[in-house]
Amino acid sequence: MSMLPFHPDITPQSEDHGDLGSTFVRVAIERGLDRSDGLTYRTDLDVQPGQRIQVPVGRSNTPTDGFIIEVGGEELAGDFDISRIKALASTTPIVMAPLQLKLCRWIAKYYACPLGLVMAAAIPKAVKQQTGKRTIQILNLANPLPDPLPKLPPTARNALDAILNLDYGIFPLEKAKLKDAIHLRSIAPIHKLRDTGILIESEREIIRTPSVFNLLENPGDQITPTLNDQQRIIVDGISQSLNQPGTHLIHGITGSGKTEVYMRLIEQVIASGKTALVLVPEIALTPQTAGRFVARFKDAGVALLHSGLSAGARNAQWSLVESNQARVVIGPRSAIFAPIKDLGLIVVDEEHDSSYKQDRAPRYHARDSAIVLGSYAKCPVILGSATPSLESWSNARHGRFKLWSMTDRAGLGSLPKVQIIDLAKDNSNTIRTQSGKSLAFPIIGATLERCINETLDRGQQAILLLNRRGYASLVASADPNCDWKLECDQCDATMVVHKSRVRTAGGKRFVRCHHCLSEQLIPTVCPMTGKGIVQIGVGTQRAEDEIMMRLGERQNLTLGDNFVRVDSDTMTRPADYFTILDRFSKGDIKLMLGTQMIAKGLDFPGITLVGILSADTSLSIPDFRAEERTFQLIAQVAGRAGRSEIPGRVVVQTLNPRNSAIILASEHNYPRFADQELKTRQDCGLPPTTRMARIICRDPDQMKAKARATELADALVQIADPSVTIEGPMECTIARISNQSRWGIELLAPDSVMIQKPIAELRKQGLLKSDASTVIDMDPIWLM
Numbered sequence: 074m075s076m077l078p079f080h081p082d083i084t085p086q087s088e089d090h091g092d093l094g095s096t097f098v099r100v101a102i103e104r105g106l107d108r109s110d111g112l113t114y115r116t117d118l119d120v121q122p123g124q125r126i127q128v129p130v131g132r133s134n135t136p137t138d139g140f141i142i143e144v145g146g147e148e149l150a151g152d153f154d155i156s157r158i159k160a161l162a163s164t165t166p167i168v169m170a171p172l173q174l175k176l177c178r179w180i181a182k183y184y185a186c187p188l189g190l191v192m193a194a195a196i197p198k199a200v201k202q203q204t205g206k207r208t209i210q211i212l213n214l215a216n217p218l219p220d221p222l223p224k225l226p227p228t229a230r231n232a233l234d235a236i237l238n239l240d241y242g243i244f245p246l247e248k249a250k251l252k253d254a255i256h257l258r259s260i261a262p263i264h265k266l267r268d269t270g271i272l273i274e275s276e277r278e279i280i281r282t283p284s285v286f287n288l289l290e291n292p293g294d295q296i297t298p299t300l301n302d303q304q305r306i307i308v309d310g311i312s313q314s315l316n317q318p319g320t321h322l323i324h325g326i327t328g329s330g331k332t333e334v335y336m337r338l339i340e341q342v343i344a345s346g347k348t349a350l351v352l353v354p355e356i357a358l359t360p361q362t363a364g365r366f367v368a369r370f371k372d373a374g375v376a377l378l379h380s381g382l383s384a385g386a387r388n389a390q391w392s393l394v395e396s397n398q399a400r401v402v403i404g405p406r407s408a409i410f411a412p413i414k415d416l417g418l419i420v421v422d423e424e425h426d427s428s429y430k431q432d433r434a435p436r437y438h439a440r441d442s443a444i445v446l447g448s449y450a451k452c453p454v455i456l457g458s459a460t461p462s463l464e465s466w467s468n469a470r471h472g473r474f475k476l477w478s479m480t481d482r483a484g485l486g487s488l489p490k491v492q493i494i495d496l497a498k499d500n501s502n503t504i505r506t507q508s509g510k511s512l513a514f515p516i517i518g519a520t521l522e523r524c525i526n527e528t529l530d531r532g533q534q535a536i537l538l539l540n541r542r543g544y545a546s547l548v549a550s551a552d553p554n555c556d557w558k559l560e561c562d563q564c565d566a567t568m569v570v571h572k573s574r575v576r577t578a579g580g581k582r583f584v585r586c587h588h589c590l591s592e593q594l595i596p597t598v599c600p601m602t603g604k605g606i607v608q609i610g611v612g613t614q615r616a617e618d619e620i621m622m623r624l625g626e627r628q629n630l631t632l633g634d635n636f637v638r639v640d641s642d643t644m645t646r647p648a649d650y651f652t653i654l655d656r657f658s659k660g661d662i663k664l665m666l667g668t669q670m671i672a673k674g675l676d677f678p679g680i681t682l683v684g685i686l687s688a689d690t691s692l693s694i695p696d697f698r699a700e701e702r703t704f705q706l707i708a709q710v711a712g713r714a715g716r717s718e719i720p721g722r723v724v725v726q727t728l729n730p731r732n733s734a735i736i737l738a739s740e741h742n743y744p745r746f747a748d749q750e751l752k753t754r755q756d757c758g759l760p761p762t763t764r765m766a767r768i769i770c771r772d773p774d775q776m777k778a779k780a781r782a783t784e785l786a787d788a789l790v791q792i793a794d795p796s797v798t799i800e801g802p803m804e805c806t807i808a809r810i811s812n813q814s815r816w817g818i819e820l821l822a823p824d825s826v827m828i829q830k831p832i833a834e835l836r837k838q839g840l841l842k843s844d845a846s847t848v849i850d851m852d853p854i855w856l857m
Contacts, residue, residue, distance in 0.1 A: 123141065124165070199388040301483055327712020349417060419446065463750060563589045595608075
């Protein structure tokens with residue numbers, strides 16, 4: 074019996090080595106082996122670069138998946154005795170396209186990750202396992218028909234007459250579908266036509282899967298709008314360079330019609346016989362955007378690639394791309410690896426979004442990878458955002474990207490008026506519940522409460538943003554002389570209070586760590602003093618309670634009906650979010666409260682009020698990007714209001730009303746904010762005016778993690794160019810996660826090459842390896 078694990082469509086390699094002059098290949102195995110040149114094997118099978126195979130590894134010859142990265146002769150063996158080179162175990166039909174193989178090589182080098190791990194991440198698991206694939210019998214009408222026709226019984230003759238009246242384009246067809254098409258009760262006449270050669274039977278491989286478009290299609294949005302002057306200038310300008318590489322940054326205010334610009338350019342790409350790739354932060358959170366592309370380009374073929382699909386659907390969509398049946402490919406960051414053979418355009422929508430950066434190996438950034446892919450494919454790349462990343466803005470300011478601006482809203486909409494409210498002065502001491510009881514430390518100030526009531530009284534819709542889920546952010550002793558607070562047993566972080574929906578009846582509360590996800594019950598008293606405890610801070614669950622307490626009766630709000638909360642605790646599946654948005658678009662929901670999930674891509678004319686309950690949540694994070702993220706979040710969610718002829722308004726609650734990011738976001742003045750922030754970064758020597766890499770050493774033993782980080786820092790100092798600043802080792806801001814102590818090193822340099830050289834040298838020496846205990850993060854976006 075073979076000891077190989079199950080693998081679909083495996084072709085085994087003969088165990089006989091045969092002629093030692095056979096083909097040799099280099100293989101990148103799907104393990105943390107950090108060798109860019111791979112391992113050498115021999116084979117007598119027909120193979121090609123990019124093909125997924127199995128090879129024996131180690132003394133025990135453990136069957137291990139990998140990819141062929143080079144095919145050649147004995148020269149691949151180098152000085153090694155070719156008689157000792159092992160043979161491939163087996164091959165599969167999965168082959169990575171040359172363009173994607175080239176991209177994987179770049180990602181492995183730039184992001185300091187083993188090539189085998191990059192290639193393994195590039196192919197979805199469902200594709201590797203060929204989920205949903207099966208062989209079916211299909212029928213084709215013989216062309217020409219047998220002459221003379223054989224003698225047929227009446228039922229078969231009637232069936233043939235009915236078939237000849239069908240549109241020939243429906244063939245080939247499965248037997249059952251042909252039977253239904255000609256309204257037969259029995260399959261026997263079709264079998265007779267097959268046996269006489271009138272119908273030709275053959276096999277076809279298919280992937281059975283339910284439709285993936287049901288929740289995305291928007292049939293009512295089929296009218297192509299007329300371009301305004303700014304849209305037309307951009308479409309005409311980029312059209313002139315559709316056949317050459319280059320990066321275009323479209324800075325367009327919210328509602329300016331960037332999506333329509335993308336689609337007009339994609340139409341030209343399809344007309345030229347090429348394929349367009351559209352990256353979005355996450356289809357599950359931007360269904361309206363994806364729906365517009367599906368509605369516009371379904372006839373040309375649209376493929377959706379994202380984690381919300383079933384395994385069979387992911388394999389089916391991948392197959393559409395691979396077979397050139399999809400001319401528009403839409404997906405999140407992983408879609409950068411889609412097997413597109415004739416790429417004509419790449420669009421990165423909301424290019425500033427942090428979800429484009431993967432938080433585990435390979436830690437690639439899809440935006441930057443898209444720019445590299447575009448250079449390989451010799452096609453343009455379009456980056457679009459109302460609040461571009463400072464990296465992209467800096468590149469545009471320095472002429473590396475072509476900058477296009479859209480300062481007007483498309484259609485009848487106009488930018489909403491933004492009002493900044495100082496919560497400390499917003500008459501909070503006079504706020505009372507519906508029963509008349511004074512409310513201490515309210516989440517919603519008097520101004521925002523009045524605006525919500527006015528909006529809902531007019532029959533309009535409102536959304537409220539609070540970018541912190543849960544009920545409260547801290548459990549602490551009520552004794553002012555005691556500094557006890559409830560922390561996670563496995564992480565150096567406080568635990569967040571949540572109201573239970575399932576685990577405990579009656580809406581009782583528990584605490585959860587948002588890093589390792591461990592949970593525990595809230596103690597009734599302080600374990601240090603025996604006195605009571607307090608729950609400090611706010612989250613969406615507490616805001617939900619306050620809204621129902623203060624506005625529920627007056628506005629006739631029913632939780633889950635006309636008032637909903639949207640966060641990762643309530644939206645556990647993409648379908649949950651799609652359903653909520655569908656109900657919101659129909660006007661069934663009057664008020665929506667949520668985290669940043671509601672700040673992305675929503676376009677509803679009924680929204681006339683946006684309330685930001687706390688603009689300060691991002692400002693308190695110890696990260697040099699805190700101001701940038703604050704501006705982006707305020708500007709993005711504010712842009713949901715005023716998208717029809719009815720003016721919109723935005724109320725921003727804050728305890729920092731003089732903060733420049735908040736003020737400039739309220740003025741919709743991104744250029745001024747970006748230039749001001751770039752000047753600050755330059756003065757401090759921080760990205761994007763410099764380049765950064767971060768190395769984190771993890772170990773259950775704190776001293777071992779520190780010692781390992783110290784060893785690496787000392788080695789880097791010895792080999793790095795003097796222009797490279799090496800900071801650390803230092804304990805990370807969150808010093809322990811999941812019982813792993815964390816010590817970090819930060820490298821800053823004028824360019825990325827200065828950083829990559831010492832990292833590459835340590836990898837070559839075997840001193841630095843991207844694995845479970847060591848993180849190598851090029852261009853990090855989070856520093857916690």
